[in-house]
Amino acid sequence: MPQPFVISDAVTDALENGRPIVALESTIISHGLPRPRNLEAAKEFEEILLSAGVTPATIAVLDGIPRIGLDADGIARIANEDMVKASVRDLPILAAKKISGATTVAATAYLAGRAGVRVFATGGLGGVHRGASATFDESADLSSLALAGVTVVAAGVKSVLDIAGTLERLETLSVPVLGYRTTNFPSFWLTESGEQIDWSVDSPDEIARVMQSQDELGHGQGIIVANPLPSALQWDPAEHDTVLLEALAEADARGIRGKAVTPFLLSYIVGASGGRSLEVNLDIARNNVRLAGEIATAWSGLDRE
Ligand code: PSU
Numbered sequence: 001m002p003q004p005f006v007i008s009d010a011v012t013d014a015l016e017n018g019r020p021i022v023a024l025e026s027t028i029i030s031h032g033l034p035r036p037r038n039l040e041a042a043k044e045f046e047e048i049l050l051s052a053g054v055t056p057a058t059i060a061v062l063d064g065i066p067r068i069g070l071d072a073d074g075i076a077r078i079a080n081e082d083m084v085k086a087s088v089r090d091l092p093i094l095a096a097k098k099i100s101g102a103t104t105v106a107a108t109a110y111l112a113g114r115a116g117v118r119v120f121a122t123g124g125l126g127g128v129h130r131g132a133s134a135t136f137d138e139s140a141d142l143s144s145l146a147l148a149g150v151t152v153v154a155a156g157v158k159s160v161l162d163i164a165g166t167l168e169r170l171e172t173l174s175v176p177v178l179g180y181r182t183t184n185f186p187s188f189w190l191t192e193s194g195e196q197i198d199w200s201v202d203s204p205d206e207i208a209r210v211m212q213s214q215d216e217l218g219h220g221q222g223i224i225v226a227n228p229l230p231s232a233l234q235w236d237p238a239e240h241d242t243v244l245l246e247a248l249a250e251a252d253a254r255g256i257r258g259k260a261v262t263p264f265l266l267s268y269i270v271g272a273s274g275g276r277s278l279e280v281n282l283d284i285a286r287n288n289v290r291l292a293g294e295i296a297t298a299w300s301g302l303d304r305e
């Protein structure tokens with residue numbers, strides 16, 4: 001029987017020895033950030049983890065095989081090849097066709113969960129799109145997180161989405177949402193969306209204890225840690241609002257639909273903001289990777305007790 005996925009030697013070693021590991025997604029690299037900054041970013045995210053004593057596990061499908069942990073060549077491939085954007089439902093098709101794909105939050109969380117990697121860092125989550133009551137456009141990130149027992153650190157969801165609707169769906173799906181030192185859910189580039197969440201947590205240790213309780217209760221859902229960027233680093237709110245409305249109108253005018261919507265909005269916004277949103281985007285991802293590393297470290301400490 002061929003293996004359904006391949007776990008790198010470094011990740012296998014960390015798993016066997018209970019050392020901290022953080023999963024990283026590849027769609028943010030292939031479809032979320034422009035070349036050549038995307039390759040620099042992919043390497044930098046891994047470096048941040050390595051220098052904190054945490055093993056990075058960047059996840060992608062290469063030639064049909066889901067890989068948990070990439071080598072330098074794999075990282076370069078996700079940054080430079082025109083890969084399909086792969087959600088959970090695409091995995092068996094990529095496998096049969098032996099083609100490569102960059103995994104979304106949904107597919108990355110699924111694969112990380114299968115591999116036993118419990119903490120995952122991304123930029124922003126997918127969610128309920130504006131107008132979803134007519135289009136049914138809701139990211140599979142939400143339903144996947146309801147099934148994969150993985151803690152994902154994200155700066156909330158972008159306000160191109162229906163943020164209140166996204167939080168309602170997460171409630172229905174019984175996915176815990178923890179604000180990191182806040183009860184104001186972040187909207188990616190902005191520190192606060194204005195939407196309130198029920199719970200704030202103060203430390204990586206507290207998050208690890210929530211994970212442990214979740215396991216003890218037999219809840220298989222993932223956990224979302226909403227990690228806002230400090231307000232001094234956020235994107236200018238006025239510019240943000242203008243560019244976002246423009247991006248939504250443009251997507252509508254061009255009739256962009258389905259899985260193309262999110263990548264279209266992301267690249268339109270980078271272009272229309274003259275690169276400013278990109279710098280904030282990178283700060284957000286770094287901030288999330290750092291916190292995910294701390295959570296993974298706290299988790300592996302708890303695990304050994
Ligand atoms: N939101 C972001 N940045 C991203 C994405 C979403 O702020 O890079 C990417 C992630 O990979 C996420 C995917 O899983 O888009 C969601 O796409 P869709 O809305 O088609 O489910």
Ligand code: MN
Nearest residue numbers: 137138139258
């Ligand atoms: Mn969609």
